[in-house]
Amino acid sequence: MATTTTTVPSAGPVAGSRSFLSRLREGDEIARIITFLFAASVVLVTLLLVFELWQGSVLPRHKFGFNFFRTSVWDPIFDQFGALPFIYGTLVTAVVSLLIAVPLGIGAAIFLAELAPARISDTLQFFIDLLAAVPSVIYGLLGVFIVVPLMREYIQAGLKHSLGFLPFFQGPAYGVGFLTAGIVLAIMVIPYIISVSREVLLSVPRDQREAALSLGSTRWEATWKVVVPFARGGIMGSIFLALARALGETMAVTMVIGNTPAISASLFSPGYSIAAVIANEFTEATGDLYLQSLIELGLVLFILTFILNGLARLLIVATSQRGGGTGHL
Amino acid sequence: MTPRLRWRKFVSGFMLAMTGVCALVAVSVLFFILGYLVYHGGTSISWNFFTKLPAPVGESGGGMANAILGSAKLLLIASLFGVPIGFFGAIYLAEFSGGTTAFVVRYAADLLNGVPSIVIGIFAYGLVVLPFKHFSTLAGGFALGLMMIPITLRSTEEFLRAVPRALREAAMALGASKWKTIVTVIVPAAYRGILTAVLLAFARVAGETAPLLFTAFGNRFWSPGWQQPTASLPVMIFTYAVAPYDDWHRQAWAAGLVLLGLILVINIVARAILSRGIAVPRS
Numbered sequence: 151m152a153t154t155t156t157t158v159p160s161a162g163p164v165a166g167s168r169s170f171l172s173r174l175r176e177g178d179e180i181a182r183i184i185t186f187l188f189a190a191s192v193v194l195v196t197l198l199l200v201f202e203l204w205q206g207s208v209l210p211r212h213k214f215g216f217n218f219f220r221t222s223v224w225d226p227i228f229d230q231f232g233a234l235p236f237i238y239g240t241l242v243t244a245v246v247s248l249l250i251a252v253p254l255g256i257g258a259a260i261f262l263a264e265l266a267p268a269r270i271s272d273t274l275q276f277f278i279d280l281l282a283a284v285p286s287v288i289y290g291l292l293g294v295f296i297v298v299p300l301m302r303e304y305i306q307a308g309l310k311h312s313l314g315f316l317p318f319f320q321g322p323a324y325g326v327g328f329l330t331a332g333i334v335l336a337i338m339v340i341p342y343i344i345s346v347s348r349e350v351l352l353s354v355p356r357d358q359r360e361a362a363l364s365l366g367s368t369r370w371e372a373t374w375k376v377v378v379p380f381a382r383g384g385i386m387g388s389i390f391l392a393l394a395r396a397l398g399e400t401m402a403v404t405m406v407i408g409n410t411p412a413i414s415a416s417l418f419s420p421g422y423s424i425a426a427v428i429a430n431e432f433t434e435a436t437g438d439l440y441l442q443s444l445i446e447l448g449l450v451l452f453i454l455t456f457i458l459n460g461l462a463r464l465l466i467v468a469t470s471q472r473g474g475g476t477g478h479l
Numbered sequence: 480m481t482p483r484l485r486w487r488k489f490v491s492g493f494m495l496a497m498t499g500v501c502a503l504v505a506v507s508v509l510f511f512i513l514g515y516l517v518y519h520g521g522t523s524i525s526w527n528f529f530t531k532l533p534a535p536v537g538e539s540g541g542g543m544a545n546a547i548l549g550s551a552k553l554l555l556i557a558s559l560f561g562v563p564i565g566f567f568g569a570i571y572l573a574e575f576s577g578g579t580t581a582f583v584v585r586y587a588a589d590l591l592n593g594v595p596s597i598v599i600g601i602f603a604y605g606l607v608v609l610p611f612k613h614f615s616t617l618a619g620g621f622a623l624g625l626m627m628i629p630i631t632l633r634s635t636e637e638f639l640r641a642v643p644r645a646l647r648e649a650a651m652a653l654g655a656s657k658w659k660t661i662v663t664v665i666v667p668a669a670y671r672g673i674l675t676a677v678l679l680a681f682a683r684v685a686g687e688t689a690p691l692l693f694t695a696f697g698n699r700f701w702s703p704g705w706q707q708p709t710a711s712l713p714v715m716i717f718t719y720a721v722a723p724y725d726d727w728h729r730q731a732w733a734a735g736l737v738l739l740g741l742i743l744v745i746n747i748v749a750r751a752i753l754s755r756g757i758a759v760p761r762s
Contacts, residue, residue, distance in 0.1 A: 181658035185571035188564050189584045192628055196587040199594065199602045206605055257501030265495060266502070274506055276750070281509040283746045284739060285686020287713045291720050291735050292512060295519075295728070340505050370491035398595025400689035401713075405721060425597045425689070432601070432693045448601045452594060459593035 200452075207446035209439050218446065224411045224427075226435070231443040233450070235411040239328065239421035240451075243403060244396040246332025246417065247339060252389055254336075255343030256378075259385075262344065263351035264373050275348065282341035290405035293334040298325040298406055301333075306418055321416040326408035329417035334402050339392035346391060346466060350384030351377060353470045384469030390462035394455040400425035424451050513739075520736025523729035528737075533699050533710075539726040543734055545701050549616070549709035550685070553695055556620025556705070557627055557684055562677055564624075565631025572632070573639035574661055585633070592629035599625055600690035608694060614708035619695025623684040630680035638672030639665060671752050678749035682742045688713035712738045 170179065210218055210231060221232030258278075262271045302325030309319045354377050362372035378385070408420020409430060424447045435441040480488075527542040534541030568588075572581050603622035608614055642665050650660040666673070695709050697718065702709035712734050719731035 176656035177659070178657040181661070182571070182575045185567045185575060186580075188567035189571040189576070189580070191564055192568050192584055192591070192632065193587040195625065195628070196591050198606070199591070199598075202602055202605045203598070206601070254501050254504060257498040258505045261495075261498035261502040265498065274502060277506045277509050279750075280743055280746055281505070281512075283682060283742055284509075284512060285688070285713060285742060287686065287688040287716050288512065288516070288735050288739055291716055291731060292515060294720050296515065337508055340508075344502075344505060368487050368491035370494045371487065374494070394593060398597070400595065400597040401717060405717070425595060428597050428601070429689055429692055432604070433696070445601055445605075448598045452598050455593050455595055456590060459589070463589065 203445060203449040203452055207442050207449050209442040210446045213439065218443070219450075222411070222413060226431075226437070226440050229437070229439050231439070233424070233443075233447055235413050236422050236424045236427050236447060237450070238413045239331075239407065240397055240423040240425070242328050242417070242421070243331040243335055243407065243423060244393055246329060247335035247396045248389065248393060250333065250336035251340045251343055251392060255340045255388075255392070256347055256385060258340070259344045259347035259351055260373060260378070262348045264369075264377065271348075275345070278341045278344050282345065286338065286399060286401040287405075289334055289338050290402040293330065293402055293406040297330055297334055301325045301327075301330050310418075317415040318417045321414070321418045323418055324408065324420055326406050327416075327418050327420045328407065328414075331403045331407040331421075331423070332417070334406055335396045335399060338399060338402060339396050342392045342395060343388045346388035347381070347385050350381045350388070350466065350469050353384075354380045380472075381469055383465045383472075387462040387465030387469065390458045390465065394458035394462065397458070398425060398451055398455050400429050404429050424448075513743075516732065516736045516739055519729075519732040520734075524733040524736060528730065528733050532701070533715075534726075536724075541730075543710070543712065543715055543730065545698065546710040546712050546715040546734070547737075549695070549698070549702055550711045550713070552616050552702075552705070552709065553619045553623055553691070553711055554681065554685060556617060557623035558677075558681060560621060560624030561627030561680065561684075562631055565628045565680070566635055566673070566677075568628075568632045569635035569639060570661060570666075572636045574657070574665070585636075588629040588632045591625070592633070595689075596626065596687055597689040597692075600693055603690060603694045611706065613706070614694060614696035615706045616695060616702060616709045617705050619691045619709065619711065622690035622694045623687060626684050626687065626690065627680040630683060631676055634676035634679070635669075635673050638669040638676065641672070642668045671755070675749045675753040678745050678752070682745040682749070685745070686713055686738055686742050688717050692717075 214221075214231065218231065218233055219237065220234060221230075222234040223230045223232045224235065225231075262274055266274065302323050306319075306323035306325070306329070310323070313319045358376050358380055359372050362376040363369070367375065403423050404426040407423055407426055409422055409426060410420040411422045411427070412419065414421070428444050428447055428451075432441070432444050435444055525542075527540065529542060529547065530544050531540070531542035532545055533543065568584065572584055576584070599622050603618050603625065607618035607621050611618070646664055646668060647660055650664045651657075655663070691711055691714050695711055695714070697714050698708045698710045716731050716734045716738065719727040719734070722728075
């Protein structure tokens, strides 16, 4: 009895009681230090990235200040740089893409999570995963040669004919422009919305559905009024993820947006986005102010996606934990 | 049945059918893309595509041999740089670290993962291109490797954590030191998952274009060594697709087919490896 009582207090920190030297001899401490260096380099590289973006955009910050975001003249010859057209283009294309992708993506996610048998659901999810793996330049390629001609010949004409009284659908049909970029982006982000929303919907406890059904609701009512609200946070998260992705997307947008720094209410008119202007002008930027203005645009993009990704992760984690719990509301 | 109930049943059936349509549309996009690329790329691809240099502007013919080799070299550097950091970093996270350090590293990795690829390009430009004073394979590989780190790190950590605790305890009980346990027990138990993670990271960066635009730049000739600008398949697709020549468009389709084929095959192989492995969670 006496021996047990004396060993109990020291039973906790067994590993800690081994001396540093003995751990070093066994190699544990060396392995720990080496792997730590690798892990630390990830943090270091990330900090360096933030630092470089900040440091690299000192000139325009000092010269233009907040006007950088409010003026719309982009003139490298006279060293005037206003980012408004690019910010406008980025936001408009992202909003258009979400308007298309959100209903489609959530609809598909509901089908995969609630209706389809497990085998079919998994198979379809496999295809969705493959779709998410298609590189953006391929979407751009298809955008240039399929979506743009389609838009020019049929869709824009049809929209003008039916909805032409709205300011969004006026002006000549070039094929390229905000609407085309938005559609291509929508196709690109749908897989992300589906994958995350499906996971979140699958994590909704079974008794939620059963309770709704037992109260006499139809299958759709149980899904739409009980399961989807339960998973609301996570679905919002998937939308934020998609938004972050749409804002930062470069190649596909560059190839179909028209690359004209103009602000126009019409979705038919060509525009420009932040990522696209960086892609097109970075290597040609002569002069420090020009280059640094582009880097500041990169910083803006970084901050936007940073905030959205953070929000998305919080929402998704919170929702899945709620689903994985006891299932009470 | 009251009219109201009939209406509710109709709405239910209709909406559920619509969700099926949504799923069908989403999945059919994949087959549409594949079909179109196979159709257009298949008719444009030829032996020359794999063996010849790009023809001078205005002449038809030629191929993309230099871009294929360039992509291979870029991906080699990216893997040499990104995979070890991701792999050893994950070992630290899963086996050695305490709460706060692990949180910081994970947070940094997630942040890095969310950075738009074009911004990664800016970073690599400032860090590698500017000091060396010219575009290079090295810079492009660095940019791509940077993107591999968070993917490799986070999934490898997941798979390491999924190794049953009993295995660790058994090894420790036999007197193995911690690093020996890791090397001989934990990593071998999780190797399928780790391999999958690395392959998926590889496939992800293989198609990246934006980070290469101002790091690897482009080149219409062979790129000797590692310090010259180099062509790569994704950048070639971009420049050829937006150029006004029909022959270049055909080559862009061919390059698109080759690139997409490679990426999809790697994805399928990676998932096959995982599904035949021991019980580990799907990432």
